[in-house]
Amino acid sequence: MEKREQMYEGKAKKVFATDDDSLCIVSYKDDATAFNGEKRGTIMGKGVINNRLTNRLMRLLMENGVPTHFVEELSERDTLVKRVKIVPLEVIIRNISAGSFAKRYGVEEGIVFEQPTIEFSYKNDELGDPLMNSYHALALKLATAEEIETIKAYSFKINEVLKAFLLEHGIELVDFKLEFGRLPDGTIVLADEISPDTCRFWDVETHEKLDKDRFRRDLGGVEDAYQEVMRRIIGD
Ligand code: UDP
Numbered sequence: 001m002e003k004r005e006q007m008y009e010g011k012a013k014k015v016f017a018t019d020d021d022s023l024c025i026v027s028y029k030d031d032a033t034a035f036n037g038e039k040r041g042t043i044m045g046k047g048v049i050n051n052r053l054t055n056r057l058m059r060l061l062m063e064n065g066v067p068t069h070f071v072e073e074l075s076e077r078d079t080l081v082k083r084v085k086i087v088p089l090e091v092i093i094r095n096i097s098a099g100s101f102a103k104r105y106g107v108e109e110g111i112v113f114e115q116p117t118i119e120f121s122y123k124n125d126e127l128g129d130p131l132m133n134s135y136h137a138l139a140l141k142l143a144t145a146e147e148i149e150t151i152k153a154y155s156f157k158i159n160e161v162l163k164a165f166l167l168e169h170g171i172e173l174v175d176f177k178l179e180f181g182r183l184p185d186g187t188i189v190l191a192d193e194i195s196p197d198t199c200r201f202w203d204v205e206t207h208e209k210l211d212k213d214r215f216r217r218d219l220g221g222v223e224d225a226y227q228e229v230m231r232r233i234i235g236d
Pocket of ligand 1: 100175
């Protein structure tokens with residue numbers, strides 16, 4: 001499958017049309033942004049790592065009954081995916097307090113929750129992805145009640161599968177963001193990526209941060225952290 005015209009360029013990926021209008025090609029870049037695009041930079045080799053990690057985790061989820069947009073890894077940075085209409089909701093699941101949760105509620109990072117939490121935000125860069133609940137999403141007709149139920153059920157299932165798998169590789173899954181899409185027949189599938197850009201990963205022993213927080217907070221060792229996650233999950 002060959003790339004045709006570029007359909008879209010996002011902060012971390014480009015999307016290209018193909019000869020088959022039910023498929024497109026996602027191409028992962030090394031560009032990094034944080035704080036709604038205010039902080040910009042490059043994380044060398046990130047595109048390759050995020051492509052390979054996302055595909056490994058998408059395969060794992062498919063084996064566990066979660067439908068995804070993944071079709072085939074084409075090269076280091078490029079993956080063939082099913083074309084979907086993205087549901088404009090970012091779904092965040094949390095197992096441990098961190099980031100905006102810790103800030104919003106005035107608590108320290110690292111509180112292990114008895115139950116995972118779920119939250120939605122409206123995927124809208126101009127508005128800064130405002131937090132919303134499912135009633136707001138319904139009122140704005142971003143998704144139907146049935147779609148929201150499906151998205152919630154998949155999100156908690158994804159959390160269980162990923163948490164167990166990552167733990168086997170010495171990684172604690174703190175929190176993560178998911179995006180879902182609709183196939184032409186309306187089926188909801190997992191889309192976008194699952195990577196150190198979109199998840200918080202902590203070393204299970206030392207709690208060292210192995211994710212984009214190293215970039216957001218200028219902690220150094222950004223490339224090494226991405227490499228380490230890749231080494232643990234896929235090997236060198
Ligand atoms: N996240 C993301 N994209 C966003 C916002 C959050 O991928 O636009 C991920 C982030 O990497 C983290 C989780 O979602 O793993 C929860 O992020 P949080 O709400 O704590 O926001 P942040 O502290 O990143 O602003």
